[in-house]
Amino acid sequence: AQSVTQLDSHVSVSEGTPVLLRCNYSSSYSPSLFWYVQHPNKGLQLLLKYTSAATLVKGINGFEAEFKKSETSFHLTKPSAHMSDAAEYFCVVSSSNFGNEKLTFGTGTRLTIIP
């Protein structure tokens, strides 16, 4: 069985300050982990993915995440928030790299950027 826990349902930061969105995972297998972003009334866009290569993963729009096996964490960070970063962020785990891509989503973190 696999699961993800997003520790904060809402995060508010000021524009230009760092962003930290926390995620812990549980998986019986070597997991693939992803962060997706969802803007209002839109679909989901992949920010970045980890698939057992480098533990520090760089994604789009200046986001990055670090896979820490000892802590079972995959926190998402960005050095400086921009107003356009306001959205819902989902941490996602998949135990399969190929075949059935049945992803397990966290409950989401709503990021608000304060001008």
Add this chain to the structure above:
Amino acid sequence: NAGVMQNPRHLVRRRGQEARLRCSPMKGHSHVYWYRQLPEEGLKFMVYLQKENIIDESGMPKERFSAEFPKEGPSILRIQQVVRGDSAAYFCASSPRVGLRMRGDSPLHFGNGTRLTVT
């Protein structure tokens, strides 16, 4: 190359009516997934289909819900006799068959969703 197309974007149904949600996968993709997002929640897997086959329907409610992906045409998620609790956003995602997916690519490409409101 058009992405995953879902229609309608918004659907309003009265209790007891039927809802039909359509999904056209990306060109070249033969695998389709349906997910449901209830208000204030993450996406929950419903069903995984390939052309003319249901591969995994472990997330589908046992009654009133069905899905198909015919040889020709879009995938259809059908909800019969809708109830208020069916109000949600329904997302379709597609992927190419194993061996054709590029490394670094998203495992799934999502559509913009259909927002179903049951009144």
